[in-house]
Amino acid sequence: MEYPSKLIEEAVNEVAKLPGIGKKTALRLVLHLIKEQESRTQSLAEALTNLRSNIMFCKICNNISDEEECSICRSHRRDKTLLCVVEDTQDVMAIENTSQFTGIYHVLGGVISPMNGIGPSDLKIDSLVARVSANDNQIKEIILALSPTMEGDTTSFYINRKLATLPIKITSIARGVPMGGDLEYADEITLGRSIIGRTLFS
Amino acid sequence: MEYPSKLIEEAVNEVAKLPGIGKKTALRLVLHLIKEQESRTQSLAEALTNLRSNIMFCKICNNISDEEECSICRSHRRDKTLLCVVEDTQDVMAIENTSQFTGIYHVLGGVISPMNGIGPSDLKIDSLVARVSANDNQIKEIILALSPTMEGDTTSFYINRKLATLPIKITSIARGVPMGGDLEYADEITLGRSIIGRTLFS
Secondary structure (H helix, E strand, O other), X not given: OOOOOHHHHHXXXXXXXXXXXXXXXXXXXXXXXXXXXXXXXXXXXXXXXHHHXXXXXXXXXXXXXOOOOOHHHHOOOOEEEEEEEEOOHHHHHHHHHHOOOOEEEEEOOOOOEHHHOEOHHHOOHHHHHHHHHHOOOOOOEEEEOOOOOHHHHHHHHHHHHHHOOOOOEEEEOOOOOOOOOOHHHOOHHHHHHHHHOOOOOO | OOOOOHHHHHHHHHHOOOOOOOHHHHHHHHHHHHHOOHHHHHHHHHHHHXXXXXXXXXXXXXXXXXXXXXXXXXXXXXXXXXXXXXXXXXXXXXXXXXXXXXXXXXXXXXXXXXXXXXXXXXXXXXXXXXXXHHOOOOXXXXXXXXXXXXXXXXXXXXXXXXXXXXXXXXXXXXXXXXXXXXXXHOOHHHHHHHHHOOOOOO
């Protein structure tokens, strides 16, 4: 496509590098910014540069944070005996939204995925092992809350093996039919696992 | 939603102000930027601020431009007797992509839309009339290429009335069944107009 201006072209190319945004959408966004006041674009650009240069990762759990230790790790109201291992920050936010978890987290920063060239050393697994081994924080249970995919399962197995010698209970989040889902539309693997993993009807 | 960091929250709020981007997509984009190198975010922010502070509008046709006069108005190879009136820059790009038009443009910057509080004075209609009236550039035909909507038609009628006294041919782009479209799926208004506006089969 030919653009009426080099500036537009550069901006479109930059915006189109974002995931899920193609050239057409990028052009729409860029033309929108031109129509709006200049201060809008400035505050957008500032928010992004500010974010990127000042963001930190909690030195305990590796979650995104404004300070050296994140608000969850600093909190005295969280149950420090219960540690939930997740893939990334979005998972922490999703679990926090449920209000069902009062423990602390460990953010791996991804899952083992040989296809994408991500091995155990690229993730925060060593720091997890060190954190649990030191255990001055009295972790009693580790919940593996990784995605129910091949990569997630591989990562769970790997972590389980690494921690097997420690006197700690290792659990995994329940897998089964989603709430509100219709049984006849559940895929056979999910339904099969929901039968294997059946629980007492209390 | 609760964000793990104030910086994230600010960035998400700014990004979510863009059209068609909600909080969830904004969060995904922002977390993507955090994962990438810092230079990526910087070049994105720079491209946007550069664009917004340096962009100009052609003083002749009001199209987006890097200079005072856009490349189409400056070109000696364009037919200066043929003027195409369009709503915005995207329309200029769409028509340029067809390679079927060799004339020049006039970009209105919108269409008359009382519902959105846009009247004729908010658009570049006066400058169009002045441009055509002066006519030192020998415009012989004006093509109204506005969207086939209520607002587009209103704007076309308004411009037509404003220019009626001038010795200039005013035409409108053809409306009918789109190429490759199946007749049985065309709506009745489009099909009706395609019969009224039938042309000689040459």
